[in-house]
Amino acid sequence: MRLKDLAEHLGLSQTTVSRALNGYPEVNEATRRRVAEAASALGYRPNASALRLATGRAGAIGLVLRGADELGPHMSEFLSGVGAYMANREIDVLVTTVASQQEELAAYRRLAASQKVDAVVLHSPTLKDERAELLLDLKIPFVLHGRTNIGHPVAWLDIDNTGALERATGHLLDLGHRRIALFNGLKGRTFSQHREIGYLAALSARGVPFDSALIVNTAFTDEIAFRMAQSMLELRPRPTAFLAGSMMTALGIFRAIRQAGLELGRDVSMIAHDDVFPYLNADNMYPTMSTTRSSIRQAGTRIAELIAQVLAGKPAEDVHELWPVELVLRESSGPASP
Amino acid sequence: MRLKDLAEHLGLSQTTVSRALNGYPEVNEATRRRVAEAASALGYRPNASALRLATGRAGAIGLVLRGADELGPHMSEFLSGVGAYMANREIDVLVTTVASQQEELAAYRRLAASQKVDAVVLHSPTLKDERAELLLDLKIPFVLHGRTNIGHPVAWLDIDNTGALERATGHLLDLGHRRIALFNGLKGRTFSQHREIGYLAALSARGVPFDSALIVNTAFTDEIAFRMAQSMLELRPRPTAFLAGSMMTALGIFRAIRQAGLELGRDVSMIAHDDVFPYLNADNMYPTMSTTRSSIRQAGTRIAELIAQVLAGKPAEDVHELWPVELVLRESSGPASP
Numbered sequence: 001m002r003l004k005d006l007a008e009h010l011g012l013s014q015t016t017v018s019r020a021l022n023g024y025p026e027v028n029e030a031t032r033r034r035v036a037e038a039a040s041a042l043g044y045r046p047n048a049s050a051l052r053l054a055t056g057r058a059g060a061i062g063l064v065l066r067g068a069d070e071l072g073p074h075m076s077e078f079l080s081g082v083g084a085y086m087a088n089r090e091i092d093v094l095v096t097t098v099a100s101q102q103e104e105l106a107a108y109r110r111l112a113a114s115q116k117v118d119a120v121v122l123h124s125p126t127l128k129d130e131r132a133e134l135l136l137d138l139k140i141p142f143v144l145h146g147r148t149n150i151g152h153p154v155a156w157l158d159i160d161n162t163g164a165l166e167r168a169t170g171h172l173l174d175l176g177h178r179r180i181a182l183f184n185g186l187k188g189r190t191f192s193q194h195r196e197i198g199y200l201a202a203l204s205a206r207g208v209p210f211d212s213a214l215i216v217n218t219a220f221t222d223e224i225a226f227r228m229a230q231s232m233l234e235l236r237p238r239p240t241a242f243l244a245g246s247m248m249t250a251l252g253i254f255r256a257i258r259q260a261g262l263e264l265g266r267d268v269s270m271i272a273h274d275d276v277f278p279y280l281n282a283d284n285m286y287p288t289m290s291t292t293r294s295s296i297r298q299a300g301t302r303i304a305e306l307i308a309q310v311l312a313g314k315p316a317e318d319v320h321e322l323w324p325v326e327l328v329l330r331e332s333s334g335p336a337s338p
Numbered sequence: 339m340r341l342k343d344l345a346e347h348l349g350l351s352q353t354t355v356s357r358a359l360n361g362y363p364e365v366n367e368a369t370r371r372r373v374a375e376a377a378s379a380l381g382y383r384p385n386a387s388a389l390r391l392a393t394g395r396a397g398a399i400g401l402v403l404r405g406a407d408e409l410g411p412h413m414s415e416f417l418s419g420v421g422a423y424m425a426n427r428e429i430d431v432l433v434t435t436v437a438s439q440q441e442e443l444a445a446y447r448r449l450a451a452s453q454k455v456d457a458v459v460l461h462s463p464t465l466k467d468e469r470a471e472l473l474l475d476l477k478i479p480f481v482l483h484g485r486t487n488i489g490h491p492v493a494w495l496d497i498d499n500t501g502a503l504e505r506a507t508g509h510l511l512d513l514g515h516r517r518i519a520l521f522n523g524l525k526g527r528t529f530s531q532h533r534e535i536g537y538l539a540a541l542s543a544r545g546v547p548f549d550s551a552l553i554v555n556t557a558f559t560d561e562i563a564f565r566m567a568q569s570m571l572e573l574r575p576r577p578t579a580f581l582a583g584s585m586m587t588a589l590g591i592f593r594a595i596r597q598a599g600l601e602l603g604r605d606v607s608m609i610a611h612d613d614v615f616p617y618l619n620a621d622n623m624y625p626t627m628s629t630t631r632s633s634i635r636q637a638g639t640r641i642a643e644l645i646a647q648v649l650a651g652k653p654a655e656d657v658h659e660l661w662p663v664e665l666v667l668r669e670s671s672g673p674a675s676p
Contacts, residue, residue: 067422068418068419068421069418069616071415072418076409076414077409079409079414080406080407081406083409083433083435084435086435087435087436087441090448093434093435094398095431096431097424103425110428116430221617222618223619251618255623255624279559279560279586280560284561284564
């Protein structure tokens with residue numbers, strides 16, 4: 001039995017039957033029940049392809065990853081948050097992994113052509129993100145996690161990275177630290193630039209000169225952070241405080257501090273950015289870790305909600321959310337040792 | 339322009355044109371090029387729904403998660419491995435998140451009805467897994483990560499959990515440890531049972547009595563492990579060695595050891611199971627961590643390959659892979675202190 005036959009049997013349009021079977025709110029409850037009963041009685045099994053052709057909705061959100069490595073702790077927490085929203089709505093997340101940045105653009109083109117997704121979550125934007133430009137061209141609705149400047153309004157949710165770093169740096173300066181190392185994200189990413197701006201603003205406000213030797217731009221892994229922190233601790237005068245871009249980075253810096261025979265929270269201070277990974281809790285570290293905190297999982301859930309709003313017709317220029325970031329002081333940050 | 343029109347223009351069947359556009363190996367290179375050129379010249383944009391109806395392939399693999407929490411470090415590494423295989427093949431992973439175990443079965447039924455996926459990766463099996471039984475009923479091809487016993491052959495890949503724990507426990511016994519705590523996974527999961535069997539086998543082989551107070555069955559989080567290890571270190575005589583089910587568990591136990599004023603590798607020993615998370619490296623811990631090691635990412639990639647074999651017609655009973663697990667000795671395990 002095809003959708004067409006079921007629709008004819010009921011004297012309804014295929015679109016109405018299809019929407020009823022998918023629980024769309026446009027169809028009233030009585031009709032929905034009548035359709036469900038007939039489908040059950042006649043043994044009709046909906047076929048996604050047929051349903052999608054009829055309703056024009058794929059029931060899925062797309063996420064493109066550049067390389068398998070991109071599904072690390074940040075992305076998986078974010079995706080958990082997206083999934084938490086989708087779970088009660090029978091909407092799936094279609095994850096496409098590509099092997100390079102060039103192929104990422106091709107992947108969006110394929111998603112547009114195949115109509116397998118209704119919208120896309122765009123992540124880790126650059127200052128002028130060509131993927132965002134392409135998605136506008138392809139007319140695929142999307143919400144950006146982060147911000148970009150492409151001269152056209154896009155829907156976005158971001159955390160206040162500038163404010164977070166300005167406050168954390170300012171706090172360390174107030175404790176007497178003058179050589180503060182910034183372990184920042186990759187160059188060209190918007191969030192890295194925003195964090196650097198906050199860091200520089202705090203230094204500048206207190207008249208502390210900027211030393212480029214104290215800034216590193218890398219991926220957020222324990223291993224890279226460990227090596228970079230080792231070299232940095234060999235500088236003279238050495239940094240007395242570290243701003244770690246993620247909890248993974250903090251673990252690597254912490255290891256280098258211990259290996260140098262220094263004590264965290266006494267000889268050297270650290271404030272880490274905490275995306276709130278459930279398995280790596282700042283309160284559970286030893287010593288406990290001072291952090292700038294914002295849940296990346298909550299951001300994922302909220303972005304899923306915003307996508308639903310965009311699909312319901314809300315204009316992209318009205319979907320702009322900037323989340324404040326908390327500064328949580330614990331044992332890892334203290335006065336500069338003389 | 340529809341697929342039908344393009345096929346008529348070329349004098350080919352819709353199936354051939356569809357396969358050519360999707361790069362299926364059944365279509366020779368000359369035909370593929372002819373179809374691509376005509377599609378481009380005539381402005382034909384393939385529509386996934388139409389393609390799928392023609393080819394019967396969704397171009398996606400399904401993965402169902404029970405709750406957003408399930409996308410933790412283990413699952414995301416596993417999924418990275420699956421993605422690494424899919425990346426070069428333009429196959430996507432459709433991630434469905436459900437809010438409860440009951441809904442998981444409904445999700446598989448929906449996947450079967452909608453034909454959105456060609457096959458499913460089934461993970462974290464129980465000893466007699468009802469999801470595996472359902473997938474057989476629904477005739478959805480699947481490969482199991484782990485093993486189950488449902489009286490019907492299924493395709494699976496698993497690591498040798500029994501052998502790993504037997505060797506790790508035996509090593510600690512040989513170092514003089516007699517009270518060895520086992521931090522195991524959830525009861526009912528096949529891998530937890532296999533690990534317990536290996537642990538008991540090693541004790542029994544050396545005539546060391548088993549103490550049920552030294553076994554805990556929990557989820558693998560730092561927080562739970564910390565609390566359980568705290569209580570366990572209050573036992574008298576206390577355990578002199580720990581077998582940690584994951585690196586997250588090891589972090590929590592390590593914290594409890596430090597907080598009790600004990601030194602890991604001297605006062606207390608630990609061997610942890612290492613799924614090879616890139617951001618949590620056993621060599622980088624301080625002290626370095628002895629481990630039983632098997633890459634969960636590699637398992638994901640291999641399972642994706644096995645799914646391709648199953649879809650190509652290989653019988654499920656011929657797809658059984660048991661991977662050995664390495665025991666890697668580092669600083670965290672040493673002789674029992676007198």
